[in-house]
Amino acid sequence: MSPEVRDRALVELGRSEGSADTLALLVRDQDTRRLLLLRAVLDAARAADPAVCPPAEKARLRDDWALLAQADGTVPADRACGSGDGGPGVSSARTRLLYPLTGPWTLTCLRGLDPAERPPAPEDARELRRALAHFSALAAAAAARAGIPFTTELTAHDGVLHLPSFGTLDTGTTGDTVVRAIHARNRITLRRSDAPDVTVFLEHGFGAWSGARCWTAAHALPGLVPGAPPVPLEDLAPYRSIRDDPRHRALSAPTTLDDAERKRWLQAWSGTAAALRSGGGRRVTEARTLLRCLVPLEMPPDAAGPGENDGGCSATRRDAFGALLCSTPPSPVAFAATLVHELQHAKLAALSDLTTLHRAGPEARYFAPWRLDPRPFDGLLQGAYAHLGLADFFQRRALTADPVHRESAWAQHARYRAQVGATLPALVGAPHLTVPGRRFVDAMAAAYEDMAAHPAPRGHTVRAQAYLKAARTLWTRRQAPSAPRLNE
Structure with missing residues (x-):
């Protein structure tokens, strides 16, 4: 990556943006x-x-x-x-x-x-x-x-054979079972020694159907916008769970959806493009470019219940760029906000693979208003960047939304911006930043300052600051006397 391309990408991404060229990079x-x-x-x-x-x-x-x-x-x-x-x-x-x-x-x-x-x-x-x-x-x-016509042998594990992008065959057996797969003329015949053949007919782009009850087809949501490819809803595939990752310790397990749950996903998804667009047109481009599949998660047991803020959970994975793990979204706006949040993480993780942003160690000692435990520097940067994207999204939505939704958007914006403001001093003043990292963090700070041109109504700002003060007080009490207050 040339210095010119790198600097342009750093500034664009630091500002929570990203042109088509930068995203393609x-x-x-x-x-x-x-x-x-x-x-x-x-x-x-x-x-x-x-x-x-x-x-x-x-x-x-x-x-x-x-x-x-x-x-x-x-x-x-x-x-x-x-x-x-x-x-x-x-x-x-x-x-x-x-x-x-x-x-x-x-x-x-x-x-x-x-x-x-x-x-x-x-x-x-x-x-x-x-x-x-x-x-x-x-x-x-x-x-x-x-x-391509072929005949090959596949292996069903514990009675399950998964064919990526097509679906899953339940062999009704235990242990490992050999299944012969024969493909010709847009259909796959799955043959076992002790059961009738199963014929699977390939759908265009994603999925496959069969009249056999032992076959479960893979599902996908329609393209985000007209002309976009479908977005796979991966509730069958192996290797979709997160193992041994302390960052996702509280994340719910992947789940297999029933028809009613798939309908809820579709209902939320059908309005997500419009909700994304209300927070800035580039958010649609970003989602269309970066999102390749969705992995449904179980709803956390402590979820608050129906509503836009229902206590759901979501995550991205550095080893699965393009995948978003998420519990059932309660509404298109919540779905859009989840996409903004998690794609911020995806962008920063991918950028960090391209260039070193900092050389901080893993010690957890920084205050983050969205967490009760101290965060390592990298966690602080990731969280602040995700919240910067949300502050931008909800500000743009508040400036264009109808009166019914405007106040909610301003409240969200005020809280997210206050959270970013509480962490920026530690980020901007960090000695661990590399030259690219400083350029990136300076762009974050500039984007934060630019939001002041359209401030939230005073009541929302006051409540956000009160929330921030309470979060800092609680955090300090939990860490005392061992943890210094390093980023006040």
């Missing part, structure tokens, strides 16, 4: 990293001790790779003109490999193949075997999307 870099991870899996498997990756599994990986390479060189006619799920001139195989949930899968494989982990424990060896077998399903799905 983040996407290209993340896509490249995902392809490199896949290559690393294949190289690690080839070099692995036979006790870790037996010859039969290595041979299976080679066959899968050959099928995937064939699919990667094939762009169906509907996709060549830009109407397919991969975009103009992008193969189905490449689309599958760049899909967010392939990220956690590749890391699972690499952990299992790491020589430092040998000899593997039985449960680790089993997890690695299943992860490597998943590559067969990935290659088969890519080849089917590309229209």
Whole structure:
């Protein structure tokens, strides 16, 4: 990345913005990293001790790779003109490999193949075997999307075989079961030795249907705007849960939706583009560019109940760029705010992969008004950046909303802006910032100051400051006497 491009991206992103070129830069870099991870899996498997990756599994990986390479060189006619799920001139195989949930899968494989982990424990060896077998399903799905006829063997784990972008077969068995998959003429026949064949008919772009009761089709929400590709609602796929990540300790588990829950998602989603647009037209472009799938989460047990602020939860994952994990959104405005919040995290994480913003350590010692526990510097930066995006979103919405929704938007803006203001001194004055990091944080500060041109009504500002004072007092009492008040 040239200094000119880097500086422009730093300023744009720091201001909670991002042109089409800047967003494309983040996407290209993340896509490249995902392809490199896949290559690393294949190289690690080839070099692995036979006790870790037996010859039969290595041979299976080679066959899968050959099928995937064939699919990667094939762009169906509907996709060549830009109407397919991969975009103009992008193969189905490449689309599958760049899909967010392939990220956690590749890391699972690499952990299992790491020589430092040998000899593997039985449960680790089993997890690695299943992860490597998943590559067969990935290659088969890519080849089917590309229209390539094939016959291959897949593995159902604990009675479940998942075909990415198509759906899930329930074999009704325990342990691992071999399933022969035969693709021809836009249909896949799934054949087992002790059960009737299941024929699956491929839908255009995403999903597949079958009359068999043991088949559950994958679902997707319509494109965010007309002409946009559908957004997969990933409630079936493996590797969608977050494991061993302390940052997401309080996050609910992924869930499988029933018809009523899918309808609630669709109802909220149908008005999300309009809600995003009310907070600035670029938010729609941002969501369309960065969002590749949604992973439904269970509603937290302490959720407050129906309403725009129902105590739901959401997250993004650095290993699954493009995925947003979220409990059922209660309304289009709440859905839009969640997208703004989480895509801020996604942008900052991707930018941090491109350039080093700071060299602070992991020590948790900073006050953040949205948390009761001290935050490390990186957590403070991530949180302040997400809240800056929300403050901008709700201010723009307040300036254009009808009277019924205006006051609520001003209240949200005032609180988020107050939270950002409480953290900016620690960020701007941090000695850990690199030169790019200082440029980024200075742009954040400039965006914060620009919001003063359109202040919230005084009552909302006073309440926001009272909330901030109470949050600081509570935080200080919880940390005393061990934690100094470092960023007042």
